[in-house]
Amino acid sequence: MGANSPKNDLYLKALRGESVSRPPVWMMRQAGRYLPEFMELKEKYDFFTRCQTPELASEITVQPLRRYGMDAAILFSDILVVPQAMNIDVEMRPGVGPFLPNPIRKASDLDRVIVPDIEESLGYVLDAISLTLEKLDNSVPLIGFAGSPWTILCYCVQGQGSKSFDVAKGLCFSDPKTAHALLQKITDTTIAYLKAKVAAGVHAVQVFDSWGGMLSPEDYKEFSMQYMQQIVDALKDLAPVILFGKGCWFALGEMADSGASALGVDWTCSARNARYLSKGKITLQGNYDPSRLLSPPSRIKADVWQMIDAFGKDRYIVNLGHGILPNIPIDHAKAFIDAVKEYPG
């Protein structure tokens, strides 16, 4: 926990399962391309400059809060700074997205993969946390995040985004020994990285398993959940841990037993299904379809109120079911946040 507790503690209360007057709200990728003030910085500085310059990363982190007053900030960064620190090249190619020119495809490729010293290789993230905490001035909590080991493996092996991550899965299924060795290195790095973030002052950590939904329930246990479990075990006594698995409805039961403080769910999982599958007790976070923010603001407001009614105001964090899209009008994003604040209870 940070040395100081933030004045707005709705988010932390929800993570602890305490009763609240209304649920807290933030949006995945809230520091992002739908904001004109973000686009101004994007035009001036490339992706890694934005991530690696604490002044820029902290500015981008607080931009959405100035505009909308969410109940939590999430540090602007990217899940791929982890493989980059592990000596795996990562590029951002316009029109392609992440591109890893030297992917891991066989056992010998692991020789060059390191478990790095965090201060040395990712110190810029820790500096960005310090600067962001100064700017937030104890107003709201700051969330740190990392990709799940499985999701990071997907990029490291496939070499870029994919609809099926067939190459990544191919390695797991034809050479599981190499896949597990890579997953363990990513896990070790991620644990050290998240511990350093907590030491730098973030109030909670979220693990994004963006591609967990590509796996069968059995394979999910073997290639994703057991590594997320290691992360939860190592972090849960230091800070609340939130697990978000896109498309991972089938694993909500195991995630609920992991020791995590909350679980993210996407919009294919109704509130009722999510409560049932997660055994009814753990705090849930989600799950508005990001594309639904293209609906008229009046519809957004009605949907949000219905969503809160369905999940219940306690043990619930209002969010989208995935990151906000670049084409969302800013007043539609405002309608989403305002609807939560105006929830009649």
Next chain:
Amino acid sequence: MGANSPKNDLYLKALRGESVSRPPVWMMRQAGRYLPEFMELKEKYDFFTRCQTPELASEITVQPLRRYGMDAAILFSDILVVPQAMNIDVEMRPGVGPFLPNPIRKASDLDRVIVPDIEESLGYVLDAISLTLEKLDNSVPLIGFAGSPWTILCYCVQGQGSKSFDVAKGLCFSDPKTAHALLQKITDTTIAYLKAKVAAGVHAVQVFDSWGGMLSPEDYKEFSMQYMQQIVDALKDLAPVILFGKGCWFALGEMADSGASALGVDWTCSARNARYLSKGKITLQGNYDPSRLLSPPSRIKADVWQMIDAFGKDRYIVNLGHGILPNIPIDHAKAFIDAVKEYPG
């Protein structure tokens, strides 16, 4: 039903819910790029030539049966022949996949969209069915297929494949009237198309809702299920209908009540979850992860036997959870089919 019943009736028995000695097996995209004999034809003839030439389409359809002896054939074609017949341009671009240069983005774009005469615009598919039935000589049943109206809309509006189909969803959520008008035109065309296929002799029809899993349960009802329901209502007394919704675990209950004879499931839905969600009575089809065919053949065999044990041998059709991938070794595909035939019961 075709005038003659096929000698191997395992597939049709499973669709009728009758007890079988072992479950039938086929593979989605079994007439495809993992087969060297398919690649030979692919090098000589472009995509639409292969679809539109009955001699080629029927040859490609029977290729996998000659090699492996599946229990059903599925006519080689593509879901995008439907929008093409509706006067929406469809191209296949190397490295991109389907590309629709004039996508539907607003109400006035609908003016040029027609509900075509099937004989006139898709007669080549009906000819391919006749020729395939001759080649099959009543050995196994022949399946005809179409995309779901929602999935066809995704391509017509987005203009190409996508991870999120954000443009397509954007139209639905910002201008639902136009989206529903397009969906109804696609539905009317699809019903006429599938009726013509049944009249030409296919023994069953499968509707592929490849992108249904992009929608929330509520939006699924509005933008996908109600149109698939129209298709089932129009077809079910003419031939068995199979609904396959990729990622649509949340809709299995409604699909089970639709009047369809069977439901396809993907590999994220365990046999137990699939039976529970579909209310325990309807025939299910699936659900091996196509990437799992990269495992050693001995593992594939063990997995298939375990899968049959989990689903049960009756009211079950062994299949993949999505189309077979181009990089699957031919002896691994053989291991999958043979495992079913060797199932000890």
